[in-house]
Amino acid sequence: MRRASWQVRLAVLPIMVIVAAAVGVAQSRPAGAGGPIAVRTAGCGTPPPAADAGRVEFAVTDDTTVFATVYLVDSANLVYAEIPWLTPGRTLPLATTLGAGRYAIRCVLSTGKVHTTSQFSVSGTTSNPVAGYKPLPDLDMTAPVKAYRAWLGTALPKLLAASQRLDADVARGDLQAAKTDWLPAHLDYERLGAAYNSFGDFDASIDGTPAGLPDGTADKNWAGLHAVEYALWHGAAASDVRPLTQALVTSVQGLIADFPSEEVDPGDLPLRAHEILENTLEFQITGASDEGSGTSLATAYANTEGTQEVLSVLTPLIDDREPALPAKLGGEITALQGDLLATRDSSGNWTPAPAIGTAQRQRIDADLDQLLEDLSTIPNLLAPRTNA
Known part of the structure; x- marks a missing residue:
């Protein structure tokens, strides 16, 4: 079995692609229901207090001068969507399909600061809600x-x-x-x-x-x-x-x-x-x-x-x-x-x-x-x- 050096380097990149398909990593497309979220040095914005089960999408803007990773998590700390690398000044959607439960948005700045919003509740039922993934510490x-x-x-x-x-x-x-x-x-x-x-x-x-x-x-x-x-x-x-x-x-x-x-x-x-x-x-x-x-x-x-x-x-x-x-x-x-x-x-x-x-x-x-x-x-x- 043989892999050229370029194949090995490219092997690292598909993680984000796979996450996009399985968990809902943000891609560049218009934001939908959920509302805007601004990542700032002192906080991670405020989501609406409630949403219906189904497709949820937040337009997340990095208003800092550093990079940010943004997660949508539940009360058990499972991950349902993520933006792996949000650059300063850019807006990307944080989108997924949620079932009933309580969720929050977490912003991790490249400086090491971590901010988590207040929780919002999702009620009702939907077909094929995304299954959350347990975070994996290094x-x-x-x-x-x-x-x-x-x-x-x-x-x-x-x-x-x-x-x-x-x-x-x-x-x-x-x-x-x-x-x-x-x-x-x-x-x-x-x-x-x-x-x-x-x-x-x-x-x-x-x-x-x-x-x-x-x-x-x-x-x-x-x-x-x-x-x-x-x-x-x-x-x-x-x-x-x-x-x-x-x-x-x-x-x-x-x-x-x-x-x-x-x-x-x-x-x-x-x-x-x-x-x-x-x-x-x-x-x-x-x-x-x-x-x-x-x-x-x-x-x-x-x-x-x-x-x-x-x-x-x-x-x-x-x-x-x-x-x-x-x-x-x-x-x-x-x-x-x-x-x-x-x-x-x-x-x-x-x-x-x-x-x-x-x-x-x-x-x-x-x-x-x-x-x-x-x-x-x-x-x-x-x-x-x-x-x-």
């Missing part, structure tokens, strides 16, 4: 990150052992054994999907693809498991493969030595819960990442295992916000894994992605699409809202 991600780092600490030595086994095969000239041992090494790395952004240059040296290299597959700087794959399945001599496997072992050893000083960004885990399999859809299910082994569907299966590991450390936080979601996701992952396993032949060998039947591909695509749709809710569900 420190709540400490335990999941610690647990994930601990898991990585046990997984990296397995990757090293598999890489050393592959190198030993090539060292004695047994390329058939090397082909057999290449896949376990590759899958050991692919299961670490949520940590790629923490591996720095080691990611490219361990599992880089020829995409973007000046000479493609002939580029002398291409290294790692995919380079070994290409060499093994394109008739390279053991003497030409050995430098690649030796460099692979060195890179994995370097990663293990460096990893204690690397940080796993708390914001990465909720994003990767969705992105791992999003990349799988693009690169593995299509076979685009295959360099000759025909095992990209095995890689897709490893990616589902990587997703399960991320979900396992996030489940306590998800349970606290959407209790039915973990079981739903678990069932969908199991279904997708069954689809992938069904592509193997009677000997257990993986069928190359382009060779699977139409019915199998449609089933995989349908199950993966549904899983991705449900996984896409996690970045918003676990978006930091420390002062909400």
